[in-house]
Amino acid sequence: MASSTSRFKYVPGRAVLLLATALASWVICAVYSVYFNPEVVHYHQGDAIKRAWAAQMTREHGSKTIIYGGSSCEFSVDGERLLANYGEPVVNDGGHAGMGAVVLTESALGDLRRGDTLIIALEPFLMTAPFDGEPSLGVQFSVALHHPEWVLHPVVGVGDINSFQAAMALRPGGFHVFTLFGKFILGQPLYRYKLSDYHRSGWKQTAVRVPQTAGAGFGPHLSTGARIMLTNLSQWSRTNGVRLAYSLPWCYCPPDELRDVRHKNAEYLAEIMAFVPVLRDPTLGADTVATDFADAALHPDEAGAARRTDELGRELKQWDIWTRTELDRAIADSLDTR
Amino acid sequence: MNFAESRFWGLLAAGMTVIVLLRWILKPWLASRRAEFDKAALLSLGLFLLLCVSWVTFLIFLVVAILSYVGLMWILRRDPRRWHYYLFFLIPLQLAPLVYYKYANFAVNDVLGLNVPSLHQLVIPVGISFYTFQKVAFVVDTLAFKQPLPRFLDYLNFAGFFPQIVAGPIERRKDLLPQMEAFRFRWSVEQMNRGAERIALGLFFKMCLADNLAAFFDPAPVGNAYQIWLANLVFGLRIYYDFAGYSLIALGLASMLDIRLTLNFASPYCSSSMVEFWRRWHITLSQWFRDYLYVPLGGGRVRWWAFNVMLVFVVSGVWHGAGWNFVLWGAIHGVALVVNRLFGRRLKLPAILGWLLTMLTSFCAWLGFYETRTSVLMMKVKTLLTPHAYGRSAFHEAVHQWSSAQGFVLICFLLLTSAVLLLEWQSIARRDAPYYYLCRPAVLVALVILTVMLAPGKSNGFIYFAF
Numbered sequence: 001m002a003s004s005t006s007r008f009k010y011v012p013g014r015a016v017l018l019l020a021t022a023l024a025s026w027v028i029c030a031v032y033s034v035y036f037n038p039e040v041v042h043y044h045q046g047d048a049i050k051r052a053w054a055a056q057m058t059r060e061h062g063s064k065t066i067i068y069g070g071s072s073c074e075f076s077v078d079g080e081r082l083l084a085n086y087g088e089p090v091v092n093d094g095g096h097a098g099m100g101a102v103v104l105t106e107s108a109l110g111d112l113r114r115g116d117t118l119i120i121a122l123e124p125f126l127m128t129a130p131f132d133g134e135p136s137l138g139v140q141f142s143v144a145l146h147h148p149e150w151v152l153h154p155v156v157g158v159g160d161i162n163s164f165q166a167a168m169a170l171r172p173g174g175f176h177v178f179t180l181f182g183k184f185i186l187g188q189p190l191y192r193y194k195l196s197d198y199h200r201s202g203w204k205q206t207a208v209r210v211p212q213t214a215g216a217g218f219g220p221h222l223s224t225g226a227r228i229m230l231t232n233l234s235q236w237s238r239t240n241g242v243r244l245a246y247s248l249p250w251c252y253c254p255p256d257e258l259r260d261v262r263h264k265n266a267e268y269l270a271e272i273m274a275f276v277p278v279l280r281d282p283t284l285g286a287d288t289v290a291t292d293f294a295d296a297a298l299h300p301d302e303a304g305a306a307r308r309t310d311e312l313g314r315e316l317k318q319w320d321i322w323t324r325t326e327l328d329r330a331i332a333d334s335l336d337t338r
Numbered sequence: 339m340n341f342a343e344s345r346f347w348g349l350l351a352a353g354m355t356v357i358v359l360l361r362w363i364l365k366p367w368l369a370s371r372r373a374e375f376d377k378a379a380l381l382s383l384g385l386f387l388l389l390c391v392s393w394v395t396f397l398i399f400l401v402v403a404i405l406s407y408v409g410l411m412w413i414l415r416r417d418p419r420r421w422h423y424y425l426f427f428l429i430p431l432q433l434a435p436l437v438y439y440k441y442a443n444f445a446v447n448d449v450l451g452l453n454v455p456s457l458h459q460l461v462i463p464v465g466i467s468f469y470t471f472q473k474v475a476f477v478v479d480t481l482a483f484k485q486p487l488p489r490f491l492d493y494l495n496f497a498g499f500f501p502q503i504v505a506g507p508i509e510r511r512k513d514l515l516p517q518m519e520a521f522r523f524r525w526s527v528e529q530m531n532r533g534a535e536r537i538a539l540g541l542f543f544k545m546c547l548a549d550n551l552a553a554f555f556d557p558a559p560v561g562n563a564y565q566i567w568l569a570n571l572v573f574g575l576r577i578y579y580d581f582a583g584y585s586l587i588a589l590g591l592a593s594m595l596d597i598r599l600t601l602n603f604a605s606p607y608c609s610s611s612m613v614e615f616w617r618r619w620h621i622t623l624s625q626w627f628r629d630y631l632y633v634p635l636g637g638g639r640v641r642w643w644a645f646n647v648m649l650v651f652v653v654s655g656v657w658h659g660a661g662w663n664f665v666l667w668g669a670i671h672g673v674a675l676v677v678n679r680l681f682g683r684r685l686k687l688p689a690i691l692g693w694l695l696t697m698l699t700s701f702c703a704w705l706g707f708y709e710t711r712t713s714v715l716m717m718k719v720k721t722l723l724t725p726h727a728y729g730r731s732a733f734h735e736a737v738h739q740w741s742s743a744q745g746f747v748l749i750c751f752l753l754l755t756s757a758v759l760l761l762e763w764q765s766i767a768r769r770d771a772p773y774y775y776l777c778r779p780a781v782l783v784a785l786v787i788l789t790v791m792l793a794p795g796k797s798n799g800f801i802y803f804a805f
Contacts, residue, residue, distance in 0.1 A: 009527065010525065010527060011527070012527045012528075012530035012531045012534065013527075013531065014531040014534060014535060014779060014782075015530050015531050015533070015534030015535075017779065017783065018534050018535070018538045018782060018783070018786055019534070021783050021786045021787060022786050022789075022790055025786065025787045025790035025791060026790050029790055029791055132796070133796065135795060136795035164344050164348070165344060168344065168795075169795050171790060171791060171793065171795075172791060172792075173792060173793065173794050173795055174546070174550045174747065174750075174751065174791075174792035174793070174794060175550075175553070175747050175794070177791060177792055178746065178747040178750040178751075179743045179746070179747060181750070182743065182746045182747075182750075
């Protein structure tokens, strides 16, 4: 007894208690983040739907197209409509923009086979913001899907974090905790979307409507991270026999800002074009029909998604891509008329 | 040395592991020279960590340290009656890198109106203001109190002690040098516990409060008084918890090495007068200005004491950054202190009113701290002083801006901050010991849980790294 007491007198008890508390708190936070976080659970379930559709498309059609991006992609592209009206087997692999460009990309690469087509529909704000480490939600999603390599060693060669940083990201954070608390006391659903919002191809819709008054802003130029990612993705697609292109998401745009927004979007696409082909969408990502949007300026409702899907179907069918000359003319035209 | 980054703790752990291993391997040969080894190891660790921060600041630190030591050695060999003349050469030499990196752009381009583009790109080396002031104080103290020149190794450890080199506390020769001269790596259970408590509290301040509040700081509104006040409030709370957090972690790390550093913050937002506020805010810098500028100017015992106060605070403002906004920030505090001293004793306000006035002044002054665009700053000052800007429409606009999940989360964080401030106030009111109740074991356990749970995914740099 005496010897054990003397042994413990060299142990800084309070320091150990604080360290143990920190470790135990982290373990609980990590378990919550991966298995119980309503957002992660929702996208985990959504991922299963998308994988099942991808497997079905591969099985039935041999080669397929995967389109991916943030939630603008999820809400925009109806794969079943594309298959029925255009004969294009398309998987909507969109996710939550908060996961970050790298995790969204890595998630999409897993279902690709030689001969497939990959359409990048990442939102411009994801491509113009710096890639400084993966966002927590992206890390939590990748761990929940048992793919920590998406953030530790991403194929796209950028935005990677070390194991310690990844472990630290397995925590909810203040914003998540307090908004969850608010929803709980107000009796609201813990996440605004539900599993039944998904359609078979991964397309998502919601009954929620929020009047749209303004579009979404983004930076002037592609970030360094985005440039590296596009370069590596282009290389990867060549090596793996995958056809690659970029498709600009549609965003609500007030009518009086239409020309400015299209000008800005055209300049953005001109930068993208230096790395990957860009599908020739004459709307240049700007849609002025406010009633065709659901709960956000980048979330079309069924009517908006039908128009966007039909336009995408035409582009895919004809493999209609912008030439540099055409895009330069579009930029010049919008300048002239401003 | 960003204590909020895992990289720092990884490098520190690696450095300490190497030291422990070397100590163990070299044990038979170190018998009589263990103290020297420990000091050399501490210095190596400090320089290594500083080099990992920035090689520019590492070089400047070494150059100024060597220059100060050699200059002091030279002066000490001269006639003591002429020492103060030599100081007029040595101190400007010590300050030269600080003046160049921090003020050349402002002086040449803003004040003189010359357009020298290369100066726009100057980046202030991390920690330069802090270690330069510590070295100046060391030289002055050595000569003023006729102290002997310490051994070079001890001096370098005094000047480059890693927990405080980058952002203070700015330590004085009499406080830190004797501890460095007696330094040994010791395992003290009490010091480890005390250090862990302070580190835990510091990390809570920084990662849970400051980093989360940073997300709600919106300096954009110019014409809405309520939104400007909210930005001032959020910024004021954020900078306090950011810097106090850093200082507490520095104290905790030092404590684990059995070194006592000066408490840099003592719950300043519990002050009921501006005089008290400055006794509790950035204590070591306030003491530096008091002892090396205010007192030599005559202090408060001369007829021009009000001028002295104003000068000290304007210089303090400029120390924080080269810009008219910092001059304004310093001037507001200077005026507030003069008013406090002139009327404080005669008026004898109730404590709660004194506290309200102090908070009103200090949070108003934060506008001059964060708004670096002079023209925008003037517009915001005008808004704050215009009664019309406080109308119902402005209020509704401000409420509308925050009537979302974002606003709810901000309210939650402000409530959490209020609870912490309440405990700070109780610590002073009941125990006269800053942070006493926050350092109680049960409270600390709760704070650790909150830190792990609520800290945002991405850490912000410490604000004072920019000064």
